[in-house]
Amino acid sequence: MKEYELDCYGEACPVPLVKAQNKLKELEVGDVLIVxxxxxxxxxxxxxxxxxxxxxxEVEEVDDGEWEVVIEKVK
Amino acid sequence: MGIxxxxxxxxxxxxxxxxxxxxxxxSVFQIxxxxxxxxxxxxxxxxxxxxxxxxxxxGGSVDKWYYFSSEGARRTLEGGFLNHGGSIRNLGxxxxxxxxxxxxxxFKIKKIKSWKQIAAAVLGGLLMGYGARIGFGCxxxxxxxxIASFSLSGWVxxxxxxxxxxxxxxxxVKLFM
Numbered sequence: 001m002k003e004y005e006l007d008c009y010g011e012a013c014p015v016p017l018v019k020a021q022n023k024l025k026e027l028e029v030g031d032v033l034i035v036x037x038x039x040x041x042x043x044x045x046x047x048x049x050x051x052x053x054x055x056x057x058e059v060e061e062v063d064d065g066e067w068e069v070v071i072e073k074v075k
Numbered sequence: 076m077g078i079x080x081x082x083x084x085x086x087x088x089x090x091x092x093x094x095x096x097x098x099x100x101x102s103v104f105q106i107x108x109x110x111x112x113x114x115x116x117x118x119x120x121x122x123x124x125x126x127x128x129x130x131x132x133x134g135g136s137v138d139k140w141y142y143f144s145s146e147g148a149r150r151t152l153e154g155g156f157l158n159h160g161g162s163i164r165n166l167g168x169x170x171x172x173x174x175x176x177x178x179x180x181x182f183k184i185k186k187i188k189s190w191k192q193i194a195a196a197v198l199g200g201l202l203m204g205y206g207a208r209i210g211f212g213c214x215x216x217x218x219x220x221x222i223a224s225f226s227l228s229g230w231v232x233x234x235x236x237x238x239x240x241x242x243x244x245x246x247x248v249k250l251f252m
Contacts, residue, residue: 010188014244015251022252038183044091065176065183 002028006035008042009066016042017049020071024055027073035069036062043067079180089179105223112160115224117216118168119207121161127152142208191250199243 006023008016020035027033037043046069047057056072078084105116127137131152137143143152156162176182187193207213210232212221218236221229 010186038185065181
C-alpha cells in the first residue's frame with residue numbers, strides 16, 4: 001500500500017482534478033493519493049468526483065486556505 | 076470548545092453556502108441594484124472606468140476616445156472614483172470577498188508555478204477585458220443581467236461563452252498537464 005503526493009498548490013480548477021484523475025489511473029488498488037490543493041473549488045469537486053468513483057476520501061485542512069485530499073483507491 | 080468547533084461558525088462562516096442560497100441572494104441584490112441605480116448589475120463597465128482613471132493618473136488622456144465621448148461617460152469620469160456608484164459596488168465586492176475568506180481562515184496568497192501561468196493569465200485577462208467591452212458586458216452584465224431582462228443577447232452570449240470555455244479547457248489540459 002503505497003502513498004503518493006500530488007502538489008497542486010497554485011493551480012486553478014480544473015487542473016488539480018484532471019491531474020488527480022490521471023495519477024489515480026496509475027495507482028494500484030489500496031494505494032493512497034494525497035492531493036495538495038489551495039483552491040476552494042477543487043476542495044469541493046475533487047472529493048465529489050473521487051467519491052462518485054467509489055473511492056474513500058478524506059479532506060484535511062492543513063493551513064489557511066490549504067487542503068490535503070486523501071484518496072484511497074478502492075477499485 | 077473553540078469557535079472552530081461551533082456548528083454555527085461552520086455552517087455560516089466556514090463552509091460554503093448552498094448554491095440555492097447563493098442564487099436567491101444574488102437575485103435579491105440585483106433587484107436592489109436595479110431599483111436604486113436604475114441600471115442592471117454590471118462589473119466590467121466599471122473596470123473600463125478604472126482603466127481610464129489609471130491611464131489619466133499616469134498622464135494619459137482619453138478625451139478623444141469614442142468610448143468616453145458621450146455626455147454621461149464624460150460626467151462619470153470627471154466625477155471620479157468615490158462618486159461612482161458602480162466603483163463603490165465593485166470595491167464592496169472585493170472587500171466582501173476578502174472579509175469572507177478571512178473569517179473562514181482561508182486566506183492564502185498562492186504562489187505562481189510557472190511563466191506559462193503568468194503568460195496565460197495575462198493573455199486570458201486581456202481577452203476577457205476586450206470581449207467584455209465589445210460584448211457590452213461580462214458574465215454578469217451581458218449574461219446574467221441580459222437574461223434577467225429578457226434580452227435574447229444574453230442567451231447568445233451564454234452559448235458562446237460555453238463554446239469558448241470548451242476551447243479554453245482543451246487548451247488548458249494540453250498546455251498545463
